[in-house]
Amino acid sequence: MEERDRRSEILQAAQGVFNRNGYHQATIRAIVDAANCAAGTFYLYFASKEDCFLALMDKLYRNIMEQILVARSQVAGPADKLRQSFWAVVEGLSRDTELTSVVLVRAAGANPLFEERLWRVRDAFAEFIVEDLVECGLTSEQAAIGAHACVGALAEAVGVWVRSGQPESALLVAFEEIERIFWVGWGLTRQIEGVDSTYYGDRNS
Amino acid sequence: MEERDRRSEILQAAQGVFNRNGYHQATIRAIVDAANCAAGTFYLYFASKEDCFLALMDKLYRNIMEQILVARSQVAGPADKLRQSFWAVVEGLSRDTELTSVVLVRAAGANPLFEERLWRVRDAFAEFIVEDLVECGLTSEQAAIGAHACVGALAEAVGVWVRSGQPESALLVAFEEIERIFWVGWGLTRQIEGVDSTYYGDRNS
Amino acid sequence: MEERDRRSEILQAAQGVFNRNGYHQATIRAIVDAANCAAGTFYLYFASKEDCFLALMDKLYRNIMEQILVARSQVAGPADKLRQSFWAVVEGLSRDTELTSVVLVRAAGANPLFEERLWRVRDAFAEFIVEDLVECGLTSEQAAIGAHACVGALAEAVGVWVRSGQPESALLVAFEEIERIFWVGWGLTRQIEGVDSTYYGDRNS
């Protein structure tokens, strides 16, 4: 019960430091200070600073993938699966917004390896959406472009929200408007103008 | 004409190195090797490596701003200005895709200063769109979210395209589909399903 | 008999690791892994890594000293004692060639303390030979130089043999030729040219 998980502690501390300073400005010294342990201890759990950051990326990836797989298993039609996937991604991103910010906003340019890994993450999400969109009748080209556009829109919303310092509810509003735009844009709903607030009423029911 | 612009040469070389290696992996040594000059020469034109990268960000920014201002001055109605702004951004991003990739993808994580500047760039683009969207009747909240979503979608399209290695025509197709989605999503056109190829016919006329 | 000697086990394991990696490349981790015990256990038996290496040096030293003292007690004349000393050294070096290799080859450069100790070992051997050589009529200067030359020749033979991977019989042949050279060189035998194989016939009788 007292059993502290040192690895998680360090990971948590690293997440905070990466978030405040960005990847390159984050020193091992700062991380272990935040984690209240010695420099050597860091290397008991991570092979390198890079390895530690990759662990954070994996954490976000697994968070979202779990959400997606669970959510999709509960519904049948492509339109429903699509909406579930979308909100599963949102759910995964919202679960730990600091983690999301670190991985999506602070990672990109730091290291070619991160970039590649980040694209694998984005591609994975997009693939689910593409699949459903094709089943909904879009061409595979339209689906691929639309799915990535949607992922890009979500990531940007996170970035804007992180800077704004607004409450998490503001992020949720943004996600809802993005859903509306894409759903209408994809012709998956009759609505053309304005947001019908009842529209989302049962998304999680 | 014979007068070589050393600064531009170095900036061009730096752009290539930043693109291949990312900001921190890019060394001054690599840049001056690519530019065929000595390390000291670099510092005749740039105060620092950071300053050099900021110059690249400014270059992209100015590229797009010019396009936007010129484009918007030629039309009157808000719907037309919106479309012109959108395509001006696209035009600016497409003009030098390596530059776009460097600034949009490599800037984050490297340096808090870049991140802030990058958001200023994205915000600036979004602002024009916001303005027009509001004039088109959207609430300012919807406009702000939609405008950033649109910028995010465009940036993502560039990222996907850069990795894919496809011809530039593929990027244009993606931009067109993104325009279609957002225009429909914003209720700015009667069209709901499919892409009407005549639709874009006169965008540059 | 069941009583395992932990100290000896660790010493044996350390010998192997020092031999494969050299002193500084040998980590405590590698040693305790090879000895199948925990890092802390190492320090129950040795004060430090240095102390452990010194224990190996002492082991070789005692091996040879025992041989020398026993061998010398069984004969009388200086010429006989000299030959006995020589072959006692050889016997001691041959008993555990890995140990010999570790001490003679891996000690230098690692630590000034080892170097000094190594020379004390070599000097000790040489002293016996010096003593006998003087009794055989050489000047003390000639004796000192010759004795060390002899030790150097033997050590080199071990080094060559360790690298060659040849059977131990090859090492013995080398030792015999070295004996022949030095005995003739020191004028302790009538033979001048060629090796008379009967010459060595009774060295151990």
Add this chain to the structure above:
Amino acid sequence: MEERDRRSEILQAAQGVFNRNGYHQATIRAIVDAANCAAGTFYLYFASKEDCFLALMDKLYRNIMEQILVARSQVAGPADKLRQSFWAVVEGLSRDTELTSVVLVRAAGANPLFEERLWRVRDAFAEFIVEDLVECGLTSEQAAIGAHACVGALAEAVGVWVRSGQPESALLVAFEEIERIFWVGWGLTRQIEGVDSTYYGDRNS
């Protein structure tokens, strides 16, 4: 004329530090302090500490090889070539005794790479001697053993001399006695007892 050779300066300083402290105790800091330059300057000329040490080994190797090749080109018979080779090695070792001490005495156990390189050096010297000994009538086995024994004896003499702190003349005396022992041992001279000082009179003539 004022043109200082920075690389040589650093190499010289490193030689001194390695000699005083041994390879592993020698820090880059100590080397650059001795060379009166900054740490970074060291890395302009050497890829690493290891690389620097290898440069010292090469220096000694080239010193001796030059001596050998020149010396051997000036005489004809195998016995003369043998003596010339021997004294060329001695000459090479004596030219810079600090260098000799560093490479032969301080190097061995520091690093497997050094050891291998050092053996290549010793083998190279031995090969010349082997060649001549075979021409003098020894079997190739005897020659190989004897040549290495001779190299070992010389190296040991250097080690003894380094510790003793005696003047260089003492080292020369040792070399001469070693030559005498081996020449007599190899049956290349009529002399059996004592050193005939006139014997070496014309070795360099």
Add this chain to the structure above:
DNA sequence: CATGAATGAGGTTTCATTCAT
């Protein structure tokens, strides 16, 4: 204008050793 040798602060990482269990 141009050069490039020199600088030196500062970061990552290793590993011998300890000590609470």
Add this chain to the structure above:
DNA sequence: GATGAATGAAACCTCATTCAT
């Protein structure tokens, strides 16, 4: 006796920047 997680000092090396020529 045995363990192995934790420690933290210390070393190597990089690279942006300067300045005498």
